[in-house]
Amino acid sequence: MKTNSSLTDTDLCVMCGMCLPQCPTYQLYQCETESPRGRLALMQAINQQRIEASAVTLLHIDHCLGCLNCETICPSRVPYGQLLDEFRDQFSSSIDKPLVSRQILAQSIKPNGLEKLASLADMPVLKQLNAFFKTVPQSHVEQLSANGPSELKNFYPSSTPSRGQVSLFTGCSGKATDLATIKDASVLLNRLGFDVSIAEQEYCCGAMHQHNGQQEMAQWLLEKNKAQFNELGSAAILFFSPACGASLELLTDIRIQDIRLFILNELQQHPLPFSTTNQPVALHESCSHRNMLKLKSLNTDLLKYIPGIQILESDQPYLCCGAGGLQSVNYPLQAHSILQQKLRSFDLLNTRVLLSDNIGCSLHIKSAISAYNPDIEILHPVSFLARQLVKLN
Ligand code: SF4
Ligand code: SF4
Known part of the structure; x- marks a missing residue:
């Protein structure tokens, strides 16, 4: 999975700042070093040996959630995700991570x-x-x-x-x-x-x-x-x-x-019968769905097969939930703060179901959602579709 990118691609950034409003960590911390532009400048300065890779500098870069909102909007096509992966490949051993995070990485290489x-x-x-x-x-x-x-x-x-x-x-x-x-x-x-x-x-x-x-x-x-x-x-x-x-x-x-x-x-070739739903469902779409797979309308296209479906979207659909893979374990306070902002962007009192297409997001959302609606269930869109399938006699 090595890429052709090199940290010299940080030069592609023209510092326009268009990515800043899209960045969840910049929204949270309100400082340049927690923005895509700031992180690229830090990576570049470390790569060119103009500054040292100090613990504080590495922390600013490592707070990144990898949501790739910045890459998606960037007019200069900075390959931000590749640069971040490459940087972490070089410097991750210098960044302290909680035991649980290290255990998850170590255990997950074994079958199951x-x-x-x-x-x-x-x-x-x-x-x-x-x-x-x-x-x-x-x-x-x-x-x-x-x-x-x-x-x-x-x-x-x-x-x-x-x-x-x-x-x-x-x-x-x-x-x-x-x-x-x-x-x-x-x-x-x-x-x-x-x-x-x-x-x-x-x-x-x-x-x-x-x-x-x-x-x-x-x-x-x-x-x-x-x-x-x-x-x-x-x-x-x-x-x-x-x-x-x-x-x-x-x-x-x-x-x-x-x-x-x-x-x-x-379903387009072989339609199945689904029962009508009268309750609206909230939909959380993961950053990996939007910014990596880029299958933008897939969830809604699929859910339209359920008669009567009404989808409640977030006021800030592009805001990451804060999970960021292992970031909810590495930086729990940051993850929790961003999640609160995400959950506030939904009208959760009007639904009993929140659909989430990524298990990492679902687990993270589960940790806090009861404060917004204690009766809400979190389901994968496919699971919800299966529930609505009219049973065979
Ligand atoms: S949008 Fe792209 S070019 Fe502009 S500051 Fe962000 S990373 Fe740099
Ligand atoms: S990947 Fe997401 S969190 Fe990281 S710098 Fe880009 S917008 Fe910010």
Whole structure:
């Protein structure tokens, strides 16, 4: 996953400042060193050895959430994301990170690594780990799933004559944190005529490592996944999280697709009946959805298949929720402050459901949403769609 970019590309920045209003850390701290422009200037000065890479300077750069709002709006096409990854690859060992953050990175390179780590999260001594996973009792997980109890299986056969097999990519944490979505998606795909396979053991997509200064490890994980996908022999590998997808889609010789896009394309050819909903739903779209995959209307196009759907959007749709991959663990106060601003931008009292397309965002939002509406559920759009599917007799 090494890129062709070099820190010399920081020269591309013409200091116009158009990115500043779009930057969540600049909005929060209101200082230049917490802005895209300021971070580029710091990276450049360190690269040219005009200043030292002091702890304070590194901290300003490392506060970045990697939301890429700046890259999306930049008229000079500064490859900000690549520059940040490259900078962290060189300097991350000089930045202190909490034990939990280091453990998550270390464990996630093992098959189903975070599933094992999540099982430890109930230990009182690991409070921050618990906060990351927002451990929910299994009974609640079952409640969230529209489609049946029981443990996750490795194979769900089509409920109509099979049109082929697809595999779900659950990564290092899907089975531990988002079982309901995996099961609900399987039911929907079965009704569309697909057998669904789920690998017993899966590797992390590598996105966390890519964005936390471990590019070689990210490349290694990508190769591991490639070998596994080839063994599965499915017509397509479907991912849930746009952040995972942005990494996996680098495997261009394998059909890897966003599950929402796959289902949308199938529904256009093979419509299914969905029941009407009378309640508005809030929609949170992740930065990786908007700025990495760039599938802008995908969530709304998919949700339009539900009769009566009314979508409540944020007043600030481009504002990051503050999760930023591991940033909610690395800088919890910053993440919490940005999340408050994001949650205030929704009219959450008028809905019982908030849809979120990225599990990292969902876990982070769960940590604070009860103050805005204690009855609200957080679901993946595919899970909500599956709940509205008219059941077969
Ligand atoms: S928008 Fe681009 S060129 Fe302008 S200050 Fe930001 S990074 Fe630099
Ligand atoms: S990636 Fe997001 S948080 Fe980081 S500098 Fe750009 S806009 Fe700010």
